[in-house]
Amino acid sequence: MNVKILEKPLNNSYELREVYADTLISIAKNNSKIVALEADLMGAIKMKKYLDIYPNNFINCGIMEANMVGIASGLALRGFIPFMHTFGVFATRRCFDQLFLSIGYADLNLKIIGSDAGVSAAHNGGTHMPFEDLGLMRLIPNATVIEITDWVMFQDLLKQVVNIHGIHYLRIVRKTMLQIYDEGSRFTIGEGxxxxxxxxxxxxxxxxxxxxxxxxxxxxxxxxxxxxxxxxxxxxxxxxxxxxxxxxxxxxxxxxxxxxxxxxxxxxxxxxxxxxxxxxxxxxxxxxxxxxxxxxxxxxxxxxxxxxxxxxxxxxxx
Amino acid sequence: MKKFSNMIRLETLKMFKNRGFGHLGGSFSIIEVLSVLYLKIMEINPENPTWSDRDYLVLSKGHAGPALYATLALKGYFNKELLLTLNDNGTSLPSHCDRLKTPGIDMTTGSLGQGISSAVGIAKALKIEGKSNFVFTIVGDGELNEGQCFEAIQFASHHQLDNLVVFVDENKIQLDGFTKDISNQRDLVKKFKAFGFHSVRVNGHDEESILKSIKIALNTKGKPSLIILDTIKGKGIEEFENIVSNHHMRFSEDDLVIINRKIAELEEVTR
Structure with missing residues (x-):
């Protein structure tokens, strides 16, 4: 770990959804195995710029989270590294058995981005507000469960999880977060x-x-x-x-x-x-x-x- | 092919007899399709089960694992003696398919509706890679109660996955009764056609018809294929055929007499 803590946290305008698209684009430049999966929330996470560059490595499954996890399992069986995004409620609650069995129990690789953490779902309200996603994901025996602090951490951990086999759940706020860490910080998963x-x-x-x-x-x-x-x-x-x-x-x-x-x-x-x-x-x-x-x-x-x-x-x- | 079907049925029956219980009905209804796939269709390498250029089979109705285990053993994926360890403590042959435990099992299944999605995902992955492997998946007719099946079917059709063949084992019975009484599937051929599939129904116990239908499916371009196997649950043991309780059987003394007689018959015809 080589983390630099900013003396004064910054109100940065770099939204985490922009970080997601930009970082996946940069990772995919040197890794043809990345496939990004969406369930009709590409607009919400601003992934169109990724789609424009890597149309063959992008799948908008439509509004079918359970099947999206199954598709991810098939991709993983062929050695692809699937990244799947949707709102945290749908990324976990909606397809929990699929995550548990078709990914966890089958020991397959999947990176899950659950956005709109907790109250950050704001005006989407109670139906879209995950207060239980971390608890669910903790129950999958081989899952790594992470709540992202700021864009610097998100960028670094996206790059890291590409190279680690297994389920990673990255819970994010979709828009801006207070920047706590200096650019270029390197985090160690499992170390506070x-x-x-x-x-x-x-x-x-x-x-x-x-x-x-x-x-x-x-x-x-x-x-x-x-x-x-x-x-x-x-x-x-x-x-x-x-x-x-x-x-x-x-x-x-x-x-x-x-x-x-x-x-x-x-x-x-x-x-x-x-x-x-x-x-x-x-x-x-x-x-x-x-x-x-x-x-x-x-x-x-x-x-x-x-x-x-x-x-x-x-x-x-x- | 008929002989190979008999061999699979014999080994499967021996496994169940040894265990004393199991998912007999749904295992016996898919034996002919397994026989055709593994004898005549699939490009596989039992010495290298994860060979990248192989064709895939995802047994979405994972509870029929025993029939597939018998097939895999007969093809040389593992020693036939292992078959008698079905459901033993610590076994590599669990009641439902597990890709981590059994050589030749391409995907872990058992929670119904999930295997078909995984199969569709493999087919999509192969398309991204530009590979020509085929993906086969066997789904139960009761399993089609699960909405996820229809998510997978929409996806396969939308993505024009002509490297995918979905078999529906239409044995007409699920755990609690006849499928038509629990959730009527109506005309599956029409239903899948409406979803954009090449869609046919064949006699699921006639190897020649199955073979012919698969060859046509593999030559159908631009859309995935559905082959409905018109089958009999528990096929091969007349006393057990089509009875609702054959989904999972625990054998009585009388059942064992029937099973022993059937084993002797199958040993005779497979000699």
Whole structure:
């Protein structure tokens, strides 16, 4: 891992969907085995520019996610490296048995991009708002489950997963994300990143909750409370060593995720600690609720996914 | 071909007898098509099961694995003695097909509706590669209850996958009863024609008819082919044929008498 953390996070205008298309184009230049699969959401992920350059290595399956996974399995059997994108709800829930059996159980290669993570589905509402995708994917025994933090990480990990056999689930926000890492950073799958050091508590976060954690860090400093922040972008396999190290160091863990508190980051961290180093874990996330329409700001407040919620959790449990 | 069919039926029956139970009905209804494919049609290399230029078979109705295992053993993919390990603890011959466990099994199947999609995916992959291998898949008529089958069929037609032949084993019975009573499939030939397939129905127990229909399918350009095999579930053992309970049988003492008699008959004709 060679990660450079920006001193000041950037509001970058490079949308993750642009990163996806641009990076796949660059990978496909030297790799004729890449095939991108869509289920009628090519427009949403802006893949037309890839299609224009590599029409033979692009398949718009139509609105048939289950079959798209089957097609991917057939491509993988012939040695292709299928990348499949759709909204996270459809990429996991809609075709879970196909992923589980035709890819996981059959030990085939598939890279899944699940977009519109959690509340970032915003005005598409509860039908399109994945709060359970990470939990589902964690249940596939050989899957690697990742929540992307920013465009730099997405670009790097897309390039990396091409060369690793198996199922990779990359959960993304489709549009912009706060840039945390400097361009050219190299990430190691399975290793978390310490973003801030402090001895009072540790906030372990992923995705959009990194931004909230950084804000919470600033707010708490004013009250002389010092927290560590870990970006645990690989939810499976979890970086057990790092989690335990910070549990020992701070004695209190707060997890923060844009997902149901069952099945995702909070569950993974709790399991790791309860078995190896019992420590109090407070899980911030969506608590057994369905999604709904609204702006992302409104939804973050509605589901308790803000810096203020993190601050409150830290202070109440110190 | 008839003799090879008898040999497959004999080995399959011995496997079931040894185990004491199994998916007999749906295994016996596809024996003739397996016989024709593996004896006369498919380009394969049993010594190199993953040979890149081979033709593929995806047994989408994965519960009929035992019939395919018998065929593969007879073709030399593995030792015939292995057949008697069907469903043993730790076996390489599980009830449903597993590509990771059994040489010659091209795709893991068992959750119905998924194998046909994988077969279509292989066919599409071969088209991207510009290769001339063929892909065959066998789907149950009950399996067609699964909507995914029709996603796969739309895809195959849209992509003009003329390297794909779909067989539907129309044995007319599924686990809980007759297919027409559970979810009436109506006229499958017309249905598949409407989807853009070259579509025919043949006697699924007549090797010559199957062979002829496959040769026509392989020469049909610009669209995928469907061959409906008009079959009898449990074909070959008169007492078991067409009874609803033959999907998965657990053999009684009386059944074993019938099975032993049939084994003796098949041994006689395959000698």
């Amino acid at each position: 990143i310490v973003l801030r050091e402090g001895n009072d508590a540790t906030v372990i976060a992923t995705g959009i909750m990194i931004k909230e954690a950084l804000e919470a860090h600033k707010m708490l400093l004013k009250e002389d409370i010092h927290i560590s922040i870990i970006d645990l972008f690989t939810i499976k396999p979890i970086d057990q060593e790092l989690v335990i190290k910070y549990a020992k160091k701070t004695g209190l863990i707060i997890t923060a995720e844009n997902h149901n508190i069952i099945g995702g980051l909070g569950s993974a961290v709790s399991k790791c600690l309860s078995e190896s180093y019992p420590t109090k874990v407070i899980r911030i996330g969506v608590n057994e609720r369905f999604g709904q329409v609204g702006t992302q700001d409104f939804l973050q407040k509605e589901y308790g996914l803000t810096a203020k919620d993190i601050v409150k959790a830290v202070k109440e449990n110190l």
